[in-house]
Each structure stands twice: as structure tokens, then as C-alpha cells.
Amino acid sequence: MNTAPNSNQFNSYLIGAPNAQPGPAQTFPTPAATRDTRPLPSVRTFDVFDTLIARRCVEPAHVFEIVGKHAGLSSFAVARKQAEAKVAQHPYNLDMIYDELAVALHLDPLQASALKALEIDVELEQVIPIAENMARLRHGDVLISDMYLGPDIIRRLLDKAGLDKKVSLVVTSDGKRSGAIWPQAQANLAIEEHLGDNAHSDVEMPRRFNIPNRHTTIFGLNPxxxxxxxxxxxxxxxxxxxxxxxxxxxxxxxxxxxxxxxxxxxxxxxxxxxxxxxxxxxxxxxxxxxxxxxxxxxxxxxxxxxxxxxxxxxxxxxxxxxxxxxxxxxxxxxxxxxxxxxxxxxxxxxxxxxxxxxxxxxxxxxxxxxxxxxxxxxxxxxxxxxxxxxxxxxxxxxxxxxxxxxxxxxxxxxxxxxxxxxxxxxxxxxxxxxxxxxxxxxxxxxxxxxxxxxxxxxxxxxxxxxxxxxxxxxxxxxxxxxxxxxxxxxxxxxxxxxxxxxxxxxxxxxxxxxxxx
The missing domain is CATH 3.40.50 (Rossmann fold)
Structure with missing residues (x-):
């Protein structure tokens, strides 16, 4: 990932003619540190999976069965669950799961990469919107997801499900579950309400930080x-x-x-x-x-x-x-x-x-x-x-x-x-x-x-x-x-x-x- 240039580098990019060599580094006076008194932006926060989007196949683990069927690997679903359980003791992502899975299934890097791509394709094929909760989104709201899939993949899933609002996406491994994300969020945002499906991560943990919250269960099967x-x-x-x-x-x-x-x-x-x-x-x-x-x-x-x-x-x-x-x-x-x-x-x-x-x-x-x-x-x-x-x-x-x-x-x-x-x-x-x-x-x-x-x-x-x-x-x-x-x-x-x-x-x-x- 590219890193942002420091202030001196940034100044040198702007000073001088297009082909001129940068001049000596210049310094500028820094204003005295002052407390930011601007009001925090008022937003609502939302969980993503089983709140804004769901899987057509209902259970997340059923995705693994579909991947195994497509790949012709009868042992895939069980091995995939075991691999995630093994790395889930610490912050983890999809790459780490597949590193563990490659060892368990004796996959070479090309095979592991192909299986990982197949899982992402199946997730994209299976995604469906939860229209009732999607309709609650406003421009500027914030989505917070504890998920092994990266933000780029989650964005693709949301786009396919019809997301039409300009919202921010924060992806953590266990920020909601542990509660670590909420003090950070409160330092930057005035949270009106959080909506999510998980009783612990989306209800109990926000409540500990006095964040209004609402539980949604409409993603599940009705009677x-x-x-x-x-x-x-x-x-x-x-x-x-x-x-x-x-x-x-x-x-x-x-x-x-x-x-x-x-x-x-x-x-x-x-x-x-x-x-x-x-x-x-x-x-x-x-x-x-x-x-x-x-x-x-x-x-x-x-x-x-x-x-x-x-x-x-x-x-x-x-x-x-x-x-x-x-x-x-x-x-x-x-x-x-x-x-x-x-x-x-x-x-x-x-x-x-x-x-x-x-x-x-x-x-x-x-x-x-x-x-x-x-x-x-x-x-x-x-x-x-x-x-x-x-x-x-x-x-x-x-x-x-x-x-x-x-x-x-x-x-x-x-x-x-x-x-x-x-x-x-x-x-x-x-x-x-x-x-x-x-x-x-x-x-x-x-x-x-x-x-x-x-x-x-x-x-x-x-x-x-x-x-x-x-x-x-x-x-x-x-x-x-x-x-x-x-x-x-x-x-x-x-x-x-x-x-x-x-x-x-x-x-x-x-x-x-x-x-x-």
C-alpha cells in the first residue's frame, strides 16, 4: 500500500517549474495545537452481513459446500471450517485461512489461489439484499463489519446487492465482538444508532458504550x-x-x-x-x-x-x-x-x-x-x-x-x-x-x-x-x-x-x- 508523503516531500512536489529540480527544503510555521471544537458528524452505523446483505443459501457454511461441489472436493467444506477455526484465535483474514487450508489439503499455491477465488465468486453469486435495512441507509452512514473478507470484496458484494448510498466501510477482525471499535468510533462520530444481527457484537457491546442499538433478525427463515x-x-x-x-x-x-x-x-x-x-x-x-x-x-x-x-x-x-x-x-x-x-x-x-x-x-x-x-x-x-x-x-x-x-x-x-x-x-x-x-x-x-x-x-x-x-x-x-x-x-x-x-x-x-x- 502506498504511504502518504511527508510535508516536506509534498511541498517539493509543488514548488518550481514542471521540470525544475526541487529547491532546498522549506519549513513553515506550525500553528499552536488547538482542540478541534467542531461538532462530531452525526451518523448511524450498520453491520453488513445478515443486516444489509444475506446469502441466498441462508447458512454461511453452505457457501463452503457449494465451493466444494464446484471444485470436486468432497472434503472441502469440513476442511474450510477447521482452517478458519484454527486461525480465529487471533485477528485473521481470508489469506490466512487459505494458508492454513493449503497445508490441510496439501494444495500448492496455484490451487489454493484458485480455490480462494472460487469462494469469492460463490459469495458474489449468493449475495442478496435485505431491502428493509438497505432502505434505512443515508449518505454518510458508516458500515462496520467483523469479517475475514477484505473491504474491496465486501464493497463488491454491497454493490451487487444494490447499495446506492455513499457510505463508509470499516472492516475489522473482531472490533465489534471485542468492543475495541466503539471508543474509536465515538471519538470521531456521534452515533445515533447501531443496527445489526448479532446479539453480542451488535447489541451487547454497543450498549456497554451507551450507544443506542437495534437488533434485526429478518435475515433468518420465517416460520x-x-x-x-x-x-x-x-x-x-x-x-x-x-x-x-x-x-x-x-x-x-x-x-x-x-x-x-x-x-x-x-x-x-x-x-x-x-x-x-x-x-x-x-x-x-x-x-x-x-x-x-x-x-x-x-x-x-x-x-x-x-x-x-x-x-x-x-x-x-x-x-x-x-x-x-x-x-x-x-x-x-x-x-x-x-x-x-x-x-x-x-x-x-x-x-x-x-x-x-x-x-x-x-x-x-x-x-x-x-x-x-x-x-x-x-x-x-x-x-x-x-x-x-x-x-x-x-x-x-x-x-x-x-x-x-x-x-x-x-x-x-x-x-x-x-x-x-x-x-x-x-x-x-x-x-x-x-x-x-x-x-x-x-x-x-x-x-x-x-x-x-x-x-x-x-x-x-x-x-x-x-x-x-x-x-x-x-x-x-x-x-x-x-x-x-x-x-x-x-x-x-x-x-x-x-x-x-x-x-x-x-x-x-x-x-x-x-x-x-
């Missing part, structure tokens, strides 16, 4: 992710966690909707997509019609899943509603007739099938294949108006007799931002949907948009996972896991408090328009 991990769906658990950590909203209600999406609704819809693709393949149906509005987010997820499974099909957003099917215009009837080919299967989130079965009868169809995530039992009020004809073949993940699940929260979790479809007009061969006026308040639609954006984030992050554990589930396991998650979703009363009034108002209007008491 749903833990269950998924325990039943062998590790990649799904990691994907749900990464989606949760990568999203953030300052509005508490929007954040609640995001967490429900990441932890419950997305995995349910992923499992349902696998079940749907398998059904369509068995039935040899290649035109998959996703009913509006409930399937707005589902359709792009299904397209990704069908591609992964090698199932070639055409997914179409089917403009429909109970009202459009039960009171169809001539143009709507013509629109549906074109879609309801012999190659089609109709998809909906949930329902009794009443309006679709009656509409199929109007079209003169029989054995129309229909896939519901949750097939509901028949509704007496509907049956009193018109009995459900036997025109559809219903397939479902969650059966009508399943207890402990309720479709209202499932519908709320899959809201679209557009209004109900009232009709479809045909302009040549092109369908023009006619949407009802959406009476939902702007703040409600903003929450719907937040949960849709979270769902889209999960779809985007799927590219990081092969999800073999999900695709390998048999049909019975798909149903069992979906049912368990659906039961947890049903218990999310927060969504009822957010959407309950608007949901009830629209349902009342639709039933009134249908003539249903």
Missing part, C-alpha cells in the same frame, strides 16, 4: 420457510426468503401484503402451476385459458413453470366474470366460442363452477375441462336461480370437502388492478375487454400493486433456482403441501382488514346484478 426447509423443499424455502428480503414497502399494510405473497401465495401458486401443467399434459390440452381477474398474476408464473417442465402450450388471459357468463352479449358469446376449442382447458383460482357450467350449456358444450385450484361446493343461492348443469369436467388441487381453508383470502391475495370484466367487444378478430368501473380506493389499489410487484419479483428470482425439489413432488405431495400452505393463508386476517370492505361491496353488487339474493 413458513422453516417448514418448507424441514420437509425437503430447500430451494422453495430459499426462493420465498429471497423474495421476502428483496422487497420492501414503508406502508405497513403493503408490507403485510408483500410478506403474504412471498411466504404463502407464491408457493401455493407455484405448486398449482405444476399440477396444472401435469393435468394439461395428461389431457393433451395445449390452449390454457386463465380466467380474469383471479389469474392475472398466475398466468406468467405458469408460463415459466411449463417451460421448465418442457410442456409446450399457449396461455391466454380469458376475459370473463360471473356476470359476463350469465348475461352474455352476442359479441361475448362469439369471443368465448373462439377460445373454447377442443384443445382448451379453462383455469380459475376458485369457484363453484356454476356460471361456467351454465355458460357451457348455452354454447352447447359438453365435457369442458376446467381446472380450479380450489373447487368450492355448490352454493344454494345460485342453485335456486339455475341448477348447475353437467357440462364441465372439474379438476382441482383442493377439493370442495377440504376443511380449514377458505377462498376469500386466496382471492384477495390474487387481486388484479383492473376492474371486473363486464363484456368483450370484437373488432375484426381482436377482443376488446369492457371493464366495470373500479370503485376500490387508490390506497387499496396501491396495496394490490405492491403485492403484484412482489409476486413478479418471485417469478424473476426463479431464474436463480432449478427448483428440482418442487418439480419432483408426486401429485399427492403437491396436494398435501398446497393444502397446508392454504390453511396458513386462510389465517392471514390482516388481508381481511385491508380488503374486507371493498371485497364485500363488490360481491354484493355482483350478486345483485345476477339477481341473487
Amino acid at each position: 413458513v420457510e422453516s417448514v418448507l426447509m424441514q420437509i425437503g423443499l430447500r430451494q422453495l424455502a430459499e426462493l420465498c426468503r429471497e423474495t421476502r428480503l428483496s422487497t420492501w414497502a414503508t406502508d405497513p399494510r403493503s408490507r403485510t401484503a408483500q410478506v403474504v405473497q412471498a411466504s404463502l401465495n407464491f408457493p401455493i401458486m407455484l405448486l398449482a402451476s405444476v399440477a396444472l401443467a401435469r393435468l394439461a399434459a395428461r389431457l393433451d390440452k395445449r390452449s390454457i385459458l386463465f380466467s380474469s381477474r383471479d389469474c392475472d398474476s398466475w398466468m406468467p408464473l405458469f408460463e415459466k413453470v411449463s417451460q421448465r417442465l418442457g410442456f409446450t402450450c399457449q396461455a391466454t388471459y380469458f376475459y370473463t366474470s360471473r356476470l359476463a357468463k350469465m348475461q352474455p352479449s352476442a359479441s361475448y358469446t362469439a369471443y368465448a366460442k373462439r377460445l373454447f376449442s377442443d384443445d382448451a382447458v379453462i383455469v380459475d383460482l376458485c369457484g363453484t363452477g356454476w356460471s361456467l357450467a351454465n355458460f357451457a350449456a348455452r354454447l352447447g358444450l359438453r365435457n369442458l375441462p376446467v381446472f380450479f385450484l380450489h373447487k368450492l361446493p355448490t352454493a344454494p343461492a345460485y342453485e335456486a336461480m339455475a341448477a348447475t348443469p353437467q357440462t364441465c369436467q372439474f379438476h382441482t388441487v383442493i377439493s370442495p370437502t377440504e376443511t380449514g381453508v377458505e377462498n376469500t383470502v386466496l382471492e384477495m391475495s390474487n387481486y388484479a388492478t383492473h376492474g371486473m370484466v363486464e363484456d368483450v367487444r370484437m373488432l375484426q378478430d381482436f377482443a376488446i375487454p369492457v371493464f366495470a368501473k373500479d370503485s376500490r380506493p387508490a390506497e387499496t389499489l396501491a396495496i394490490v400493486q405492491a403485492q403484484q410487484d412482489c409476486f413478479a419479483t418471485a417469478i424473476r428470482l426463479m431464474e436463480k433456482y432449478d427448483l428440482h425439489d418442487v418439480f419432483a413432488l408426486d401429485d399427492a405431495s403437491l396436494v398435501a403441501v398446497s393444502t397446508a400452505l392454504y390453511g396458513m393463508l386462510t389465517q392471514q386476517t390482516e388481508l381481511r382488514s385491508i380488503y374486507g370492505s371493498s371485497h364485500t361491496a363488490e360481491e354484493t353488487d355482483v350478486r345483485r346484478a345476477l339477481g341473487c339474493a
Whole structure:
């Protein structure tokens, strides 16, 4: 590392013409030493790992398993942990770990260097942001990390995770753990608060120096992710966690909707997509019609899943509603007739099938294949108006007799931002949907948009996972896991408090328009 020139050297660089030789050393009077009375800069300090960034693979030690797998060294993970433990008795860094590891694994310098570079690459590949804590950063804040990785590597990790603030980074071997860093920091900074994940280094030690602090644990697995991990769906658990950590909203209600999406609704819809693709393949149906509005987010997820499974099909957003099917215009009837080919299967989130079965009868169809995530039992009020004809073949993940699940929260979790479809007009061969006026308040639609954006984030992050554990589930396991998650979703009363009034108002209007008491 270059050292700064002393004052005389610095003066000689500035005096004289560009090519002139330096003159005799000059001295300048030094002002009398005075105490710096300027106020200390007010900052917040942050831990880095598991506070601002996390690892996709959750446990730090899992990085070593990935490195060993890439390198073809089955003994690497154990040897890497042992090497770090051996040097950790004193201040240490990554180079010292690999010096010890080279001895343990009988590596020559080139091999050790290649393995060290591979570990850094894996860390960079595994880094994910913790958006909630990243959002707290301000320009001028200070990051303090006890870490064997050097500051340059940590900066690269932060940059990849999307750090967009001008912050300082202090890296020590055990400055936080020992507490040695805090008196030094207090001599130069007015620390408003420290945020970190480690109960000792980030909470207890700052407290000893009267530094306000806050503990964060959001990096870990939440209860749903833990269950998924325990039943062998590790990649799904990691994907749900990464989606949760990568999203953030300052509005508490929007954040609640995001967490429900990441932890419950997305995995349910992923499992349902696998079940749907398998059904369509068995039935040899290649035109998959996703009913509006409930399937707005589902359709792009299904397209990704069908591609992964090698199932070639055409997914179409089917403009429909109970009202459009039960009171169809001539143009709507013509629109549906074109879609309801012999190659089609109709998809909906949930329902009794009443309006679709009656509409199929109007079209003169029989054995129309229909896939519901949750097939509901028949509704007496509907049956009193018109009995459900036997025109559809219903397939479902969650059966009508399943207890402990309720479709209202499932519908709320899959809201679209557009209004109900009232009709479809045909302009040549092109369908023009006619949407009802959406009476939902702007703040409600903003929450719907937040949960849709979270769902889209999960779809985007799927590219990081092969999800073999999900695709390998048999049909019975798909149903069992979906049912368990659906039961947890049903218990999310927060969504009822957010959407309950608007949901009830629209349902009342639709039933009134249908003539249903």
C-alpha cells in the first residue's frame, strides 16, 4: 500500500517549474495545537452481513459446500471450517485461512489461489439484499463489519446487492465482538444508532458504550420457510426468503401484503402451476385459458413453470366474470366460442363452477375441462336461480370437502388492478375487454400493486433456482403441501382488514346484478 508523503516531500512536489529540480527544503510555521471544537458528524452505523446483505443459501457454511461441489472436493467444506477455526484465535483474514487450508489439503499455491477465488465468486453469486435495512441507509452512514473478507470484496458484494448510498466501510477482525471499535468510533462520530444481527457484537457491546442499538433478525427463515426447509423443499424455502428480503414497502399494510405473497401465495401458486401443467399434459390440452381477474398474476408464473417442465402450450388471459357468463352479449358469446376449442382447458383460482357450467350449456358444450385450484361446493343461492348443469369436467388441487381453508383470502391475495370484466367487444378478430368501473380506493389499489410487484419479483428470482425439489413432488405431495400452505393463508386476517370492505361491496353488487339474493 502506498504511504502518504511527508510535508516536506509534498511541498517539493509543488514548488518550481514542471521540470525544475526541487529547491532546498522549506519549513513553515506550525500553528499552536488547538482542540478541534467542531461538532462530531452525526451518523448511524450498520453491520453488513445478515443486516444489509444475506446469502441466498441462508447458512454461511453452505457457501463452503457449494465451493466444494464446484471444485470436486468432497472434503472441502469440513476442511474450510477447521482452517478458519484454527486461525480465529487471533485477528485473521481470508489469506490466512487459505494458508492454513493449503497445508490441510496439501494444495500448492496455484490451487489454493484458485480455490480462494472460487469462494469469492460463490459469495458474489449468493449475495442478496435485505431491502428493509438497505432502505434505512443515508449518505454518510458508516458500515462496520467483523469479517475475514477484505473491504474491496465486501464493497463488491454491497454493490451487487444494490447499495446506492455513499457510505463508509470499516472492516475489522473482531472490533465489534471485542468492543475495541466503539471508543474509536465515538471519538470521531456521534452515533445515533447501531443496527445489526448479532446479539453480542451488535447489541451487547454497543450498549456497554451507551450507544443506542437495534437488533434485526429478518435475515433468518420465517416460520413458513422453516417448514418448507424441514420437509425437503430447500430451494422453495430459499426462493420465498429471497423474495421476502428483496422487497420492501414503508406502508405497513403493503408490507403485510408483500410478506403474504412471498411466504404463502407464491408457493401455493407455484405448486398449482405444476399440477396444472401435469393435468394439461395428461389431457393433451395445449390452449390454457386463465380466467380474469383471479389469474392475472398466475398466468406468467405458469408460463415459466411449463417451460421448465418442457410442456409446450399457449396461455391466454380469458376475459370473463360471473356476470359476463350469465348475461352474455352476442359479441361475448362469439369471443368465448373462439377460445373454447377442443384443445382448451379453462383455469380459475376458485369457484363453484356454476356460471361456467351454465355458460357451457348455452354454447352447447359438453365435457369442458376446467381446472380450479380450489373447487368450492355448490352454493344454494345460485342453485335456486339455475341448477348447475353437467357440462364441465372439474379438476382441482383442493377439493370442495377440504376443511380449514377458505377462498376469500386466496382471492384477495390474487387481486388484479383492473376492474371486473363486464363484456368483450370484437373488432375484426381482436377482443376488446369492457371493464366495470373500479370503485376500490387508490390506497387499496396501491396495496394490490405492491403485492403484484412482489409476486413478479418471485417469478424473476426463479431464474436463480432449478427448483428440482418442487418439480419432483408426486401429485399427492403437491396436494398435501398446497393444502397446508392454504390453511396458513386462510389465517392471514390482516388481508381481511385491508380488503374486507371493498371485497364485500363488490360481491354484493355482483350478486345483485345476477339477481341473487
